[in-house]
Amino acid sequence: MxxxxxxxxxFCFGVNRAVQMVFGLLDEGKQVCTLGPIIHNPQTLQELESRGVQIVESPSQTPQGATLVIRSHGVSEAVLEEIHRLGIAYVDATCPFVAKIHKIVSEASAKGQTVLIAGNATHPEVEGIRGHCQSCYVFKNAKDLEDLTSNFPDLKNKPACFVAQTTFSVAEWENCLEIIKKVYTNATIFDTICNAxxxxxxxxxxxxxxxxxxxxxxxxxxxxxxxxxxxxxxxxxxxxxxxxxxxxxxxxxxxxxxxxxxxxxxxxxxxxxxxxxxxxxxxxxxxxxxxxxxxxx
Ligand code: F3S
Missing domain, CATH: 3.40.1010.20 (4-hydroxy-3-methylbut-2-enyl diphosphate reductase, catalytic domain)
Structure with missing residues (x-):
């Protein structure tokens, strides 16, 4: 055979970076909690748990004195504001490639553009991206984009900005691009699928x-x-x-x-x-x- x-x-660069940040804080003797699981790997999570790392669902659950780590998926502006408002010590392990999408969609929103995101609407990365937009729609594949286009016929005439979840399928993105280039002639397209x-x-x-x-x-x-x-x-x-x-x-x-x-x-x-x-x-x-x-x- x-x-x-x-x-x-x-491990990709972004996940590795986030995990190393958590281990770095533990080595400094800090009490650490993460906003959601830092990684989708049960074995690594068990190891982190054995070193006292807690997973919290929202910033308000952060124990007194603990450092909160934002995982590589990133978070919405509202969550960041909550962390600041509550005065929580935190480390931002948002992958720089995800942070770049946040910047793109924030700038697009500031210009009054509608953001269209290729991805899974319930994935934490997409939830985070949506939280940096004023007006946005999410579609999961080319068929979904076609449906969206017929349900909201005005959309194609508006200034729009297209981005993709970093882990979106390359083949599916290409299918979507065919529609975008043909129908959304006012759109700016950012290929934000991560190289890794x-x-x-x-x-x-x-x-x-x-x-x-x-x-x-x-x-x-x-x-x-x-x-x-x-x-x-x-x-x-x-x-x-x-x-x-x-x-x-x-x-x-x-x-x-x-x-x-x-x-x-x-x-x-x-x-x-x-x-x-x-x-x-x-x-x-x-x-x-x-x-x-x-x-x-
Ligand atoms: Fe990993 Fe960041 Fe790419 S988390 S998959 S290097 S977007």
Missing amino acids: KITVAKSAG TAKRQSEAVELSEHCDAMIVIGGRQSSNTAKLRDVCRQNCTTYLIETAEELPLSALKGAASVGITAGASTPASIIKEVLVTMSEIIENAGANSTENADTSF
């Missing part, structure tokens, strides 16, 4: 085209992990797992080539664990089967 690990698998996401998705597509099976490692709550699974399963049998224990070993037995990728919240240690478990199984099954394994990542 040949095992190939996608080079772009795992785009690269991870395109590598996953390419790898899955050449493999019998794909293993996608990541949290079940992670939207970028779910998207990786979706793009891979168009090309081959795909399994989403959170840890090495969940490897579908018997199902993988017949596969000649297996690709591995991982979402932005998956630590390198878990990817390594999956790889080691698979390599051990291959070795036990016969010395020849490991000869093509690409175990570097």
Whole structure:
């Protein structure tokens, strides 16, 4: 069996930065709480919990004396105002790429433009972006944008600004762009899909085209992990797992080539664990089967 690990698998810059900020505060002896889970990875969350990190749902739940960390998804202006109003000590771990979207939509709103966001309306990143807009709409795919256009016929004549959730599907964004360029002639378009996401998705597509099976490692709550699974399963049998224990070993037995990728919240240690478990199984099954394994990542 040949095992190939996608080079772009795992932690992205923004998530890594946020997690390191939390560990940095803990090392300074601070009491830390995070506004929502800092990462969609249960194992890392358990480790943080064991070091006393608390997850709060709103700034007002921050315990006295604790430092609140805003996660990489960012927050709305209203939440930031609440943090300031309550005088809470905080560290902003908003990914700079998300912060850039906040700046784009704030400036567009100041110019009186309507903001149209390609993304999942209930995802925290999109909720945060919406909270920096005066007037905005969210659409989840090209079909949704078509519906929006027919439900609000005036929209296409207004000055508008289009942005995308950083983890939006590159292929779906291209479908949307066809409509935007044809119908929204007054619009300014910002391609705000994160490079790390785009690269991870395109590598996953390419790898899955050449493999019998794909293993996608990541949290079940992670939207970028779910998207990786979706793009891979168009090309081959795909399994989403959170840890090495969940490897579908018997199902993988017949596969000649297996690709591995991982979402932005998956630590390198878990990817390594999956790889080691698979390599051990291959070795036990016969010395020849490991000869093509690409175990570097
Ligand atoms: Fe930031 Fe891109 Fe990661 S937007 S949080 S570096 S997926």
